[in-house]
Amino acid sequence: MKKFKKLVEYFVEAVLFSSSTITSLTVILIVIFLFREGIGMFNSSPLEQNFVIVVSQKNPVQELNATQIKAIFNQDIVNWSAVGGAKDSIILFTTNDITNYYSEEELGSSLENLPAKLNDFILENPGAIMYISSKSLPPNFAGHKLAVKKIGVADFVFGEQWYPTSEPIPSYGIWPMIIGTLMVTLGALLFAIPLGIATAIFMAEVASMRIRNLLKPIIELLAGIPSVVFGFFGLIIIVPLVQKTFGLVVGETVLAGSIVLGIMALPTIITITEDALRTTPQALKEASLALGATRWQTLVRVVVPYAKSGISTAIILGIGRAIGETMAVLMVTGNSSNIPHSFLVPARTIPATIAAELGEAPYGGLHFKALFALGIVLFIFTIIVNSSVEFIKNRSRRA
Amino acid sequence: MIQAEAKNANVWYGDFHALKNVNMSFEPSSVTALIGPSGCGKSTFLRLFNRMNDLISNFKLEGSITVDGQNIYAKDAKIDEIRKTIGMVFQKPNPFPKSIYENVAYGLRVNGINDRRTLDEVVERSLKQAALWEEVKDNLKKSAMAISGGQQQRLCIARALAVEPKLILMDEPASALDPISTAKIEELIFELKKSFTIIIVTHNLQQAGRISDYTGFFYLGDLIEHDHTQKMFLNPAQERTQNYITGRFG
Numbered sequence: 001m002k003k004f005k006k007l008v009e010y011f012v013e014a015v016l017f018s019s020s021t022i023t024s025l026t027v028i029l030i031v032i033f034l035f036r037e038g039i040g041m042f043n044s045s046p047l048e049q050n051f052v053i054v055v056s057q058k059n060p061v062q063e064l065n066a067t068q069i070k071a072i073f074n075q076d077i078v079n080w081s082a083v084g085g086a087k088d089s090i091i092l093f094t095t096n097d098i099t100n101y102y103s104e105e106e107l108g109s110s111l112e113n114l115p116a117k118l119n120d121f122i123l124e125n126p127g128a129i130m131y132i133s134s135k136s137l138p139p140n141f142a143g144h145k146l147a148v149k150k151i152g153v154a155d156f157v158f159g160e161q162w163y164p165t166s167e168p169i170p171s172y173g174i175w176p177m178i179i180g181t182l183m184v185t186l187g188a189l190l191f192a193i194p195l196g197i198a199t200a201i202f203m204a205e206v207a208s209m210r211i212r213n214l215l216k217p218i219i220e221l222l223a224g225i226p227s228v229v230f231g232f233f234g235l236i237i238i239v240p241l242v243q244k245t246f247g248l249v250v251g252e253t254v255l256a257g258s259i260v261l262g263i264m265a266l267p268t269i270i271t272i273t274e275d276a277l278r279t280t281p282q283a284l285k286e287a288s289l290a291l292g293a294t295r296w297q298t299l300v301r302v303v304v305p306y307a308k309s310g311i312s313t314a315i316i317l318g319i320g321r322a323i324g325e326t327m328a329v330l331m332v333t334g335n336s337s338n339i340p341h342s343f344l345v346p347a348r349t350i351p352a353t354i355a356a357e358l359g360e361a362p363y364g365g366l367h368f369k370a371l372f373a374l375g376i377v378l379f380i381f382t383i384i385v386n387s388s389v390e391f392i393k394n395r396s397r398r399a
Numbered sequence: 400m401i402q403a404e405a406k407n408a409n410v411w412y413g414d415f416h417a418l419k420n421v422n423m424s425f426e427p428s429s430v431t432a433l434i435g436p437s438g439c440g441k442s443t444f445l446r447l448f449n450r451m452n453d454l455i456s457n458f459k460l461e462g463s464i465t466v467d468g469q470n471i472y473a474k475d476a477k478i479d480e481i482r483k484t485i486g487m488v489f490q491k492p493n494p495f496p497k498s499i500y501e502n503v504a505y506g507l508r509v510n511g512i513n514d515r516r517t518l519d520e521v522v523e524r525s526l527k528q529a530a531l532w533e534e535v536k537d538n539l540k541k542s543a544m545a546i547s548g549g550q551q552q553r554l555c556i557a558r559a560l561a562v563e564p565k566l567i568l569m570d571e572p573a574s575a576l577d578p579i580s581t582a583k584i585e586e587l588i589f590e591l592k593k594s595f596t597i598i599i600v601t602h603n604l605q606q607a608g609r610i611s612d613y614t615g616f617f618y619l620g621d622l623i624e625h626d627h628t629q630k631m632f633l634n635p636a637q638e639r640t641q642n643y644i645t646g647r648f649g
Contacts, residue, residue, distance in 0.1 A: 281493070283491060284493055284495060286451060286487075286489065287487075287489065287493045287555070289451070289482065290449055290451065290482055290559075291483070291486075291558065291562060292479050292480065292482040292562065293505075293506075297509045301505070301508075302495060305496070305497075306496060
């Protein structure tokens with residue numbers, strides 16, 4: 001009998017141990033997965049897979065970076081001398097242009113002559129730059145492939161253009177998303193912090209027990225509403241309201257996103273702040289009142305300072321809630337990938353970008369990896385947020 | 400002359416009759432000890448004098464409490480103003496998590512007094528009165544949480560003295576302290592009674608005997624006996640007082 005009890009104990013211990021191990025492993029695996037996919041972005045050429053950019057063998061240019069290629073194909077750069085080549089005008093060529101130069105008969109019914117014609121083209125046009133499928137290159141091609149510089153971390157983080165599917169070369173600059181995320185979050189906090197703290201103070205110090213018991217479940221319910229419902233609410237109510245109030249062309253703006261996010265961050269801020277306010281010892285409040293302080297003075301001079309680390313935690317967790325929120329923001333911010341210069345223009349956040357684009361990004365492609373790299377940036381944001389909570393907790397414990 | 404007085408004081412917490420028709424008065428510059436077993440109403444009685452019981456939602460008082468000839472439970476009485484003239488020291492040291500200086504200055508600051516020189520003077524005077532000045536004068540900026548429990552309690556006394564109260568209420572001020580700190584607090588009370596009227600709740604009968612001029616014995620909400628301390632301890636009129644003081648119950 002005693003042996004059996006021991007066996008059961010051993011079994012329970014094993015179950016507990018494996019549960020915690022599985023949980024930790026899952027977290028670690030997710031992080032590894034995120035980083036593996038995301039980092040891949042910086043190891044690959046920004047060109048679409050199976051596509052190459054070629055120039056004539058006589059062309060001395062060997063390598064270009066993404067910006068230069070884009071400028072060339074946008075005809076902002078029209079002479080090779082601008083990128084370190086000979087004084088020669090640039091002739092743009094993509095596969096679609098082939099019919100401008102050769103008839104359908106010349107190319108053959110199933111384009112079997114395409115590689116030969118491409119060869120002819122580069123021989124006839126030494127100034128040409130061609131964006132073509134690597135499959136259509138003839139074996140003894142009279143041109144050479146241009147190396148394209150890999151995307152640098154700085155280009156990615158500080159790049160101001162996000163055109164993930166543009167040809168011949170996509171742009172993966174996430175600066176607009178970083179700014180968009182920060183602005184939407186900041187806007188949300190600007191109104192969620194005062195409102196949330198005021199509500200918490202009301203609940204902890206002012207309201208009667210009955211009102212508090214009524215208010216508390218409502219606020220907890222607010223936390224349980226699915227974010228898509230918030231998004232829907234924002235789209236139907238907030239967006240038109242913002243549009244009308246400010247006379248805008250579109251109501252899907254940073255401001256609309258901020259308001260919706262602010263509402264979503266409220267329950268976090270209110271509950272944690274209220275708990276913190278309630279931890280203030282009765283003895284301290286009594287000491288203050290006994291010295292002739294009013295209830296309001298006691299609140300401002302004793303209760304709030306005592307709870308300040310809890311209030312900071314509430315704010316930071318509110319930031320965490322706002323920064324990672326996806327669905328509601330996706331629905332109300334307009335998703336324009338331009339840097340927002342005010343609260344009244346559309347913007348796009350990091351999580352909304354991932355959610356909106358992951359479905360259409362080909363698996364394993366550069367766009368796909370870029371979205372994972374965005375995920376890493378978001379992950380770093382939330383790590384910063386969470387560790388500041390830990391930092392504040394530790395500091396207040398020492399004080 | 401009377402500093403403070405309770406007339407026909409009856410207190411209820413909801414249905415519970417906590418104090419039954421208590422009549423008691425306090426002379427200026429005297430120390431009165433309130434004794435009695437736990438739950439006898441002595442703390443409730445003490446807290447009547449600065450309206451601390453008002454914080455309890457189902458508290459009800461009948462009768463009158465006067466301090467300085469003023470009924471502090473009158474309809475037009477301003478609670479904050481009344482509390483400014485009455486100091487209170489609590490059972491456990493409860494300094495604010497602020498500096499020593501700010502703790503003492505608190506009562507003045509909530510009165511709107513922020514003049515540096517006035518504050519400096521009051522802080523020094525109060526800390527000297529509370530016999531703490533010599534120990535902390537070089538560390539006034541130090542957190543009040545970082546000094547010892549006994550020092551904290553004297554700081555709380557200094558904090559109460561800073562607003563120049565006439566009446567000081569003490570709710571078992573030494574019960575959480577070690578014997579040496581307790582002795583210091585008792586000495587201090589002896590000094591303070593020269594300029595203040597003190598009402599002190601205590602569980603420690605020897606302490607009541609040592610420091611008080613008058614003693615009131617409470618039992619189950621009744622004030623059983625109230626007289627000179629010597630008389631109470633040596634020759635009480637009531638048998639219940641005799642039994643309590645000699646340790647036969649309580």
